[in-house]
Amino acid sequence: xxxxxxxxxxxxxxxxxxxxxxxxxxxxxxxxxxxxxxxxxxxxxxxxxxxxxxxxxxxxxxxxxxxxxxxxxxxxxxxxxxxxxxxxxxxxxxxxxxxxxxxxxxxxxxxxxxx
Amino acid sequence: xxxxxxxxxxxxxxxxxxxxxxxxxxxxxxxxxxxxxxxxxxxxxxxxxxxxxxxxxxxxxxxxxxxxxxxxxxxxxxxxxxxxxxxxxxxxxxxxxxxxxxxxxxxxxxxxxxx
Numbered sequence: 001x002x003x004x005x006x007x008x009x010x011x012x013x014x015x016x017x018x019x020x021x022x023x024x025x026x027x028x029x030x031x032x033x034x035x036x037x038x039x040x041x042x043x044x045x046x047x048x049x050x051x052x053x054x055x056x057x058x059x060x061x062x063x064x065x066x067x068x069x070x071x072x073x074x075x076x077x078x079x080x081x082x083x084x085x086x087x088x089x090x091x092x093x094x095x096x097x098x099x100x101x102x103x104x105x106x107x108x109x110x111x112x113x114x115x
Numbered sequence: 116x117x118x119x120x121x122x123x124x125x126x127x128x129x130x131x132x133x134x135x136x137x138x139x140x141x142x143x144x145x146x147x148x149x150x151x152x153x154x155x156x157x158x159x160x161x162x163x164x165x166x167x168x169x170x171x172x173x174x175x176x177x178x179x180x181x182x183x184x185x186x187x188x189x190x191x192x193x194x195x196x197x198x199x200x201x202x203x204x205x206x207x208x209x210x211x212x213x214x215x216x217x218x219x220x221x222x223x224x225x226x227x228x229x230x
Contacts, residue, residue, distance in 0.1 A: 042221065056216070105161075
């Protein structure tokens with residue numbers, strides 16, 4: 001069964017460094033999402049992406065964040081200058097289309113630790 | 116803005132018992148979807164069940180059913196004949212029917228099924 005995959009599973013970085021989190025959505029899906037979960041808190045929406053454009057972003061998704069689909073398979077989340085408060089679990093998701101009755105399939109997550 | 120609240124951080128039952136997980140939400144929207152996602156240990160979140168707010172009939176998927184009370188803004192998940200494989204984190208989530216396709220999650224309930 002097709003799955004969303006994410007790499008790496010755990011990333012440790014120093015404050016101020018750039019990180020790129022990678023996701024491979026399910027191949028026929030058109031909509032892509034990033035969510036994050038700070039330890040002990042709720043899973044929060046960051047951004048949705050369709051047709052090489054951001055369709056929606058939350059207030060968390062400031063200028064330090066960017067997303068890209070550099071090729072036909074990868075979907076990346078870049079954090080330009082990491083802060084301690086960026087430490088969280090980051091989940092990628094994809095769906096066939098963006099209608100709200102359409103299931104979002106989640107990856108296993110990348111745990112980001114900023115020191 | 117929408118909020119989702121799960122008031123039970125942890126629950127534990129014996130195998131074969133029935134368990135009910137609670138979820139309440141707040142919204143001014145009239146048309147929306149509600150979801151229960153399951154996240155087994157070290158695995159990705161998967162959709163368990165979905166309810167459309169404009170449907171009065173409660174959704175059912177095999178051993179999983181919901182009790183959707185729209186006026187009370189309550190959306191509980193019942194797991195019948197619980198199995199060891201039901202051990203997981205369970206997240207309740209909300210999505211507007213129109214507009215942004217972002218999921219708004221509750222804090223999660225950690226469910227343990229004991230043999």
